[in-house]
Amino acid sequence: MFDANTLVLVxxxxxxxxxxxxxxxxxxxxxKFLEAADGKLAMQALLNSEEKVGLIISDWNMPNMTGLEFLKAVRANEKYKNAPFLMLTAESETSQVKDAVMSGVDNYVLKPFTPASLKDKVEAVYKKRVGSAA
Known part of the structure; x- marks a missing residue:
């Protein structure tokens, strides 16, 4: 299902x-992975990457630019507006989840998570975005 060459931004x-x-x-x-410590650095990594990022996995609560702010910036970028995006969060408040969904998140994983639950969510996001583009 996954292409081993898919570049993942964490x-x-x-x-x-x-x-x-x-x-x-x-x-x-x-x-293949790129890493960033906050949304601002992640956006710079996206814009500076010679290779297109094929999957984004981002935390919600971060300094400088939150995961939600980063998500909105990604969705506003022509190159990455359809990139598969998975949010990691300890936030389970309905209003916050709704904000993320309305901003275009594909799915989210509540922390703490197991590798199996992360895999399930990544597969679902990947199928949704990549499958619909095929």
Whole structure:
């Protein structure tokens, strides 16, 4: 299902969480990653990447630019407006989830999560975005 060459952008202000996400993605067969510690740095990484990012996995609560602000910036960018986007969050408030959905998030994973639950959500997001583009 996954192309091992899909470039994945992992965004979280906690290095340990980025490593956990990357390890989980590697177990799915994904091999190429960019990392960023906040939404502002992530947007710079997207815009400066020579290769197009094929999947974005971002935390919600980060300094400088939140995951929601980053999501809105991604959806406003012509190159990345349809990029598969998965939000990692401890936020379970209905209004916050609604904000993310209205802003174009494909799915979200509540923290803490298991590698299996992350895999299920990544597969669902990937099928939704890549499958609909085929």
């Amino acid at each position: 965004v979280d202000d906690m290095t340990t969480m980025r490593k956990i996400v990357i390890k989980s993605c590697r177990s799915m067969g994904l091999t």
